[in-house]
Amino acid sequence: MAPSTSAARPLRPLILAAVFIGLGGAALAAEVGELVSITAPVAEDVYAGGRAIKVAAAIQGDLTAAGQSIHVDGPIAGDVLAMGETLDLSGPFADDLRVAGRTVTIRGPVGDHVIAAGETVTVAKDARIAGFAWLGGRQVDVDGEIDGDVSIGAGAATISGVIKGDLRLDVGEAVIGSGARIGGDLTWREGHAPTIQEGAVISGERHELPGGEHEEEGPTSTLGSILFNAITLMVLTATTGALMTPTIEGATAVIRRRPWASLGIGLLALIGAPIAAVVAMVTMIGAPLGIAALLGLGILLILSAPVALSAILAVIEARRGGAAATTGRRLAAIAVGSLVFALIAAIPVLGGLATFLAVLVGLGALVLRLLRGERALG
Numbered sequence: 196m197a198p199s200t201s202a203a204r205p206l207r208p209l210i211l212a213a214v215f216i217g218l219g220g221a222a223l224a225a226e227v228g229e230l231v232s233i234t235a236p237v238a239e240d241v242y243a244g245g246r247a248i249k250v251a252a253a254i255q256g257d258l259t260a261a262g263q264s265i266h267v268d269g270p271i272a273g274d275v276l277a278m279g280e281t282l283d284l285s286g287p288f289a290d291d292l293r294v295a296g297r298t299v300t301i302r303g304p305v306g307d308h309v310i311a312a313g314e315t316v317t318v319a320k321d322a323r324i325a326g327f328a329w330l331g332g333r334q335v336d337v338d339g340e341i342d343g344d345v346s347i348g349a350g351a352a353t354i355s356g357v358i359k360g361d362l363r364l365d366v367g368e369a370v371i372g373s374g375a376r377i378g379g380d381l382t383w384r385e386g387h388a389p390t391i392q393e394g395a396v397i398s399g400e401r402h403e404l405p406g407g408e409h410e411e412e413g414p415t416s417t418l419g420s421i422l423f424n425a426i427t428l429m430v431l432t433a434t435t436g437a438l439m440t441p442t443i444e445g446a447t448a449v450i451r452r453r454p455w456a457s458l459g460i461g462l463l464a465l466i467g468a469p470i471a472a473v474v475a476m477v478t479m480i481g482a483p484l485g486i487a488a489l490l491g492l493g494i495l496l497i498l499s500a501p502v503a504l505s506a507i508l509a510v511i512e513a514r515r516g517g518a519a520a521t522t523g524r525r526l527a528a529i530a531v532g533s534l535v536f537a538l539i540a541a542i543p544v545l546g547g548l549a550t551f552l553a554v555l556v557g558l559g560a561l562v563l564r565l566l567r568g569e570r571a572l573g
Contacts (some may be wrong), residue, residue, distance in 0.1 A: 233269070240273065242527060248279075257290075261429075261530030265296075278429065278530045282313075291326075295426055299332075301339075308343065316349075318356065327360070335366075344379065354389075361399065364389060371395045425530075425537035432501035432529050442564060443498075443505055449560040450506040458552065461499070461559030468492045499557030500550075504532050506560070 231248045233241065240256035248260050250267040257273035264281045274291045275284070282296040286303030292311070294301075299313040301322050308326035309318075316332040318324065322339030328346075330337070335349040337356050344360035352364065355372035361379035366387060371377070373394030380399035383389055388403065450457050469492070508528050540550045 259527070259531065261527040276531075276534075278426065278534070309341075320356070371397075424540060425534040428500055428504060428536055429530050429533035431497070432504050432533065433526060442561070443502060445564040446498075446502045446557070446560040447506045447509050449563045450502070450556055451509065453560075453563070454556060457556045457559035457563060459559065460562050461555035461557070464492065464495070464558055464562050465555065495558055495561045496554065498561055499554045500536070502557035502560055503553035504529070504536055506557075507536075508532050 230246065231243050233243070233250045233254070234252050236253045236255070238255045241250075241254050241258050241260075243250075243258070243260040246263045248265045250258065250260075250265075250269050250271075252269045253272070254269065255272045258267070258271050258275045258277070260267075260275075260277040261279060263279055264283075265277050265279045266283045266285075267275070267277075268285045270287050270289070272289045275288055275294065277284075277294045278296060280297045282294050282299045284292065284294065284299075284301050284303065286305065288303060289306040291307045292301065292305050292309045294309075294311050294313075296313045298315045299311050300317045300319060301309065301311065301324075302319045303322060305322070305324045305326070309324050309328045309330070311329070312331040314333045316330050316335045318328070318330070318337045318339045318341070320338040324339070324341040324343070327343035328337075328341050330345070331348040333350045335347050335352040337345070337347075337352070337354045337358070340357040340359075342359045344363070345358050346363045346365075347369075348365040350367045352366045352369045353372060354362070354369070354375045354377075356374075357376040357378075359378040362377050362381050364381075364383040364387070366383070366389070369383070369387070369389035371381075371389050371391045373392040375392075375395045377395075377397045377399065380402060381389075381397050382402040382404065384404050391397070508525075511528075536550075536553075540546045542549075
């Protein structure tokens with residue numbers, strides 16, 4: 196039975212955005228399973244989720260994919276949104292590419308812009324990006340050609356290819372190789388000047404931003420933060436859902452049954468638990484109990500966001516009248532939902548409020564689940 200409207204109200208900002216994504220998914224061709232292989236042309240958008248995803252045929256629409264490994268060797272006419280551990284992307288891609296993962300490698304041409312984040316991000320030698328590129332990670336390597344401006348936020352970066360626009364570096368250590376060609380300006384932060392090898396060509400001006408000068412937060416840092424938060428939430432939700440199924444499902448059911456009670460209990464727990472712990476630690480006997488209470492609260496706070504996201508996805512699935520989701524479809528839904536959650540959290544004021552409410556509701560539901568033994572909805 197679908198939940199009542201009141202059940203969704205405390206999380207309205209998050210649910211509205213997630214429902215928008217969810218309803219959009221209704222027009223997609225769903226390809227889910229442990230192993231997903233697309234070897235025949237698809238004339239519509241594709242929504243793929245699984246442990247391993249391989250696209251070896253043309254897709255005329257958008258591609259949304261989430262999995263442990265994602266390999267795309269066929270042409271994609273629309274946008275690509277992909278999240279996973281390993282992404283190997285050859286394409287070609289006619290439109291935008293927005294991807295995140297532990298290892299991201301872009302090998303083929305991209306018709307518009309690229310937004311990519313990961314531990315390692317590589318724009319390979321044969322890649323050509325027609326628009327701008329925002330790249331973030333621990334290590335970023337650009338060996339291909341980019342027609343637009345490039346912003347890089349990373350621990351380390353190597354530029355060996357061609358950038359026709361401006362290059363902005365917010366990087367700990369950067370090397371501009373002898374074969375690099377930069378058509379616009381080069382900008383870096385004070386104290387982090389790049390090593391420019393002999394033979395490198397920089398056609399524009401060179402700028403060093405003073406260390407004490409705080410510009411408006413750049414797109415790369417914002418992007419990196421959003422994608423990092425999305426990946427973290429996705430991993431937490433998928434992992435806790437697999438390892439703590441009864442607890443997560445039970446807390447999700449509590450939110451759907453008693454959203455306002457969850458919100459109230461969450462607020463009381465957030466305020467009351469630390470106070471009670473401090474009072475308990477005044478005495479030698481109560482100290483262990485106080486420490487345990489603080490540790491328990493910390494664990495519940497970590498679990499609260501995954502619980503809130505699971506509840507949102509359950510509400511969407513119930514409203515759409517869907518059957519029990521397969522592992523692949525659930526993973527893909529978690530990935531998209533995590534990204535939406537992170538995007539909303541980045542909105543000034545509203546995002547912080549929505550996130551805070553979601554955490555409180557998730558926290559309260561966990562407390563009620565543990566204290567009263569609420570069961571998951573059937």
